[in-house]
Amino acid sequence: MLVTITTTHVPATDLGYLLHKHPERVTSVDLSFGVAHVLYPEASESRCTAALLLDVDPIGLVRDREGEPLAAYVSDRPYVASSFVSVAISRAFGTALGGRSKERQELAERAIALEATVSVVAARGGESLARRLFEPLGWTVEIERIALDELHPEWGEGRALRLALRGTQTVASLLAHLYVLLPVLDDDKHYWVDAAEIDKLLRHGEGWLEAHPERELVTRRYLRHQRSLVRAALERLEPLLDEESEARAAAGEDALERPLSLDARRRAFVRETLREAGVRTVADLGCGEGKLVAELAKERFERVVGVDVNARALEIAGERIAKLPEHARRRVELMTGSLVYRDARLVGLDAATCVEVIEHLEPERLDAFERALFVAARPGLVVVTTPNREHNALFPSLAHGALRHSDHRFEWTRAELEAWARGAAERRGYDVRFAPIGDEHPEHGAPTQAAIFTRKDGAA
Structure with missing residues (x-):
């Protein structure tokens, strides 16, 4: 799995300060399911790109699984962006995700020109859902559909997409949007979901989730359709929604233009x-x-x-x-x-x-x-x-x-x-x-x- 983050903010190499990863070094972070590597394929004053390369261990995913061993091995899990990427973002870019920068705090709080690409996204809901999730947040979305097999185009397209986001936002906002919405697109998580996930959702969704037109879908999928958790999360979001959009929501302008x-x-x-x-x-x-x-x-x-x-x-x-x-x-x-x-x-x-x-x-x-x-x-x-x-x-x-x-x-x-x-x-x-x-x-x-x-x- 590959996720890249690019900026043309000058000097673009300030991206290293924002992500807390030096452009001249490769950083590796061990995870329970593999290794996340952070490297910079380009780093100049005018353009800088950080790449998060996630190497998932497919054997480790099924080592203790019982039942149908072949079905477990024939899986797209190691190759598509999902909750694995969210965990990698939180571990590799945790400080940036929290909006903090020791050397460039004012820049961390500033919206700059950003572009993010995700090489392969698992998208249950396809291109339409991807746009409905990211466009209301201010991103320009570019999508390329991926064929099931390039040698056999007659097989049609699968549920995987290549995703590119462009916009002017803070790095923390970009990471939060990816952290929450990639598992939502996939409609699955690789780990057990309990009440602690509500706090994660509200923390990383602060300032945008309460007014998102797909907030109920985001909440439901992020919490793996567990009704009690979904209900509790929406109840906690409701007061925020009332404060954020009470005036406009009543008149309908927000819904019209969103x-x-x-x-x-x-x-x-x-x-x-x-x-x-x-x-x-x-x-x-x-x-x-x-x-x-x-x-x-x-x-x-x-x-x-x-x-x-x-x-x-x-x-x-x-x-x-x-x-x-x-x-x-x-x-x-x-x-x-x-x-x-x-x-x-x-x-x-x-x-x-x-x-x-x-x-x-x-x-x-x-x-x-x-x-x-x-x-x-x-x-x-x-x-x-x-x-x-x-x-x-x-x-x-x-x-x-x-x-x-x-x-x-x-x-x-x-x-x-x-x-x-x-x-x-x-x-x-x-x-x-x-x-x-x-x-x-x-x-x-x-x-x-x-x-x-x-x-x-x-x-x-």
Whole structure:
């Protein structure tokens, strides 16, 4: 079994610090079922790849097994990614899985460009399930189906896939996703499952499992369909779900967009835009439950301000921030405020973000929004994202002419966003450019559209 992790973060060799394995050495870890080797087939400033090679002892797997010896030996267990890989990840990359790095802690908490490949995955549920598991987490998924026998294509395809994941996330998130979801894809585990597995699932699923659209399937398969364990795990997840998605789940917007991973893609786009501009201080206006604020606090931003008019949303954001490391918590300020009123507390910040918020304003209040943001606060950089109404035609569950959220006051076409943004930029002394977020349709465009404003009288 072979799993590779690649980054193009510069310097890419920092991957060695994140995984706690030196690029110039081969590290071997003895396991009860074989040996895990960690090596680096490439390690340069621009690109670095770590490979986890798992050598499973097939004789050891069946040594004490009674019954049908031939059936035990004729098995794909030594050759497909499964719970064996999860154990190898926890043993070989345990510190990285926990999000810790002695030499590069800030980098360990930062989302970077990552690519993971798994040479052969056991997938009961096939390509469709693999996508349903990984795409909602923000990964771009590439899959190659593997024939049962390359010399006999008429035999068809088996249940094995080659899997590649690409995205901008922390190394700890990548390892946690693989740790939990590879056994889920396989729908089996090589060891006895008891109540301790619930703690493992919730620990490594923290921050993503509670809102995952396949959370019940993940829980059921991870716990090997043991009803009492599954029920206990879901009961422990339920309060987290209520806190994380109470506001949006009721309206249905989250469920509508989740298959496209728009929430994760939007935040990744905003983070990358801020990083490219060299931003140090930023306010997230309409921060809601604080997902973007928490992600920015984990990176190198010196000050992150979250502003929202909803007291309950800020309370949840506060609980989320409280879970961050102390150095990240110190960078965050949460405050009650409105997008349409001048706020002296926001003056002097490098940037402001307004992610899927502007469409909740009454159209007649857009002028007040402009004045509060572009005149009073006047940050060097402003990032506004909003739904693209043209793309709504591609949502099968959305009625013709309906809006994505019951609280939306409007949704703009691409031309309408550009008309408003160019007018606001001209009126308020900014330049503006536009970008799509999400997969683009040749006719209907991307599901989310962004306007990036840069102040003319100074760099961001």
